[in-house]
Amino acid sequence: MVEQIIVKSVEEALSRLSERKYIIYAGGTDLIVQNRTVSEAPIPFKNPVLYCANLKELKYVKEGDDYLYIGAMTTLSELLTYESVPKLLKEAIEQMASPAIRNIATLAGNLGNASPAGDSLVPLYTLNALIKCQSVKASRLIPIQDFFVGLKKTALTDSEMITEIIIPKNRFKSTMYRKVGTRKADALSKVSFAGAYSIVHDKICDFRISIGAVNVTVVRRFDIEAKLIGKTIEQAQKMKNQIISLYLSSIKPINDQRSNIEYRTQVTKNLISAFMDTLD
Amino acid sequence: MSKITFILNGKTVSVEGNPGVRLLDVLRNEFKLTGIKEGCGEGECGACAVLLDHKIVNSCSVVLANVDGHEITTIEGLKETSRYQVIRDSFGHAGAVQCGFCTPGMVIATESLLYDNPTPTEEDIKIGMSGNLCRCTGYQSIIEAVKKASEDGDGLW
């Protein structure tokens, strides 16, 4: 049996992480499915485990003047109870799994799992979230698009854990979240989408699109977004086909048990088009 | 080895051993609480549902370690309450039970939902029950049962 520790404080967790590699265990909704073998047997973890779900220090949502701070062990259900949590993120969480899973699963776990189909990722990309990665020595604030470095790969080192997710307070004119899946509950996404925009003096001043499950990491293209800044809605509508084809050139959907390339490509087109139709 | 202490159906209990066992196995094998069932074993069917601090969780997807210091209620514990009587009667009345395999989980889901929201809309009920699968009834009777429980149990939740 590998070493398994129920940590009592963040300080203890970080000090243990500085000594060796551990599996950081939050709600465990991903870890248990990934590591279980037969019924009734203890989970055969391959590395030592730090159980962190009960770290009260990391269960919070705090609002500052410019940012919202989410403690890493806050559950998805808890997040839904806060007025300050952005609508875009809430809409994604409401469509994740089922109440029973949301009552134990965490946002940090969805990030740590690093599946390109993780449903909290697209809203967090669109919201410009920052991931706080802490070790005994230092703490790094990593913009979400730099946190994911490849398929199921994050920028976290073995001595670090996510302690907080930080979301800048944005005031968008409108946002749109869509998850395209099969069954409503407990279904993994075939494609997910989070868009947001703002308009000042009849011109687009902020335009963001994140698309999930169509490449190894979420697609967010700042260069394409920049083309629409300063444009009127009419000008933007005329550019719609051009914008869609630019996005299609940066997606690499796959065939898998959930869907296929043609379907994912068509859905991506439709979602961008539907979002651009909401410009108003 | 760890010692994990929690409240089980109103009584403080301690378990010494591997913290990486599933709550489902601890409840069924050590405490002989066999009302919960193992269906999928992967968090998708709700047959193993229990209440953790009054909220529904799947005991196949919770390790013992994470229960430390919390309160767990199984269908056996819930049975002692007047709310259970209302849920039982409404499930019976609506014909929401056939083979019964999903029923303990459905009852737990109903309690969790009504505890949080005593007057759910039909949409709230569908969301509240969305993690629980039933292979027999076709769900409509279960939705009716939850609706009836919320009406008949007026004031209990």
Ligand SMILES: Cc1cc2nc3c(=O)[nH]c(=O)nc-3n(C[C@H](O)[C@H](O)[C@H](O)COP(=O)(O)OP(=O)(O)OC[C@H]3O[C@@H](n4cnc5c(N)ncnc54)[C@H](O)[C@@H]3O)c2cc1C
């Ligand atoms: C039935 C079912 C349905 C599901 N449906 C969905 C769905 O619709 N959409 C979706 O996106 N996901 C879904 N999931 C997956 C899962 O529930 C989510 O990814 C959840 O957010 C994981 O959180 P957790 O706390 O349980 O993570 P854990 O399982 O505890 O951890 C997941 C990974 O993240 C790492 N990790 C956790 N916390 C930290 C931390 N603080 N610092 C560093 N690393 C950390 C872990 O080491 C592990 O690698 C589903 C799972 C199940 C079982």
Ligand code: FES
């Ligand atoms: S057995 Fe736990 S959810 Fe199916």
Ligand code: FES
């Ligand atoms: S009554 Fe048989 S599974 Fe629901």
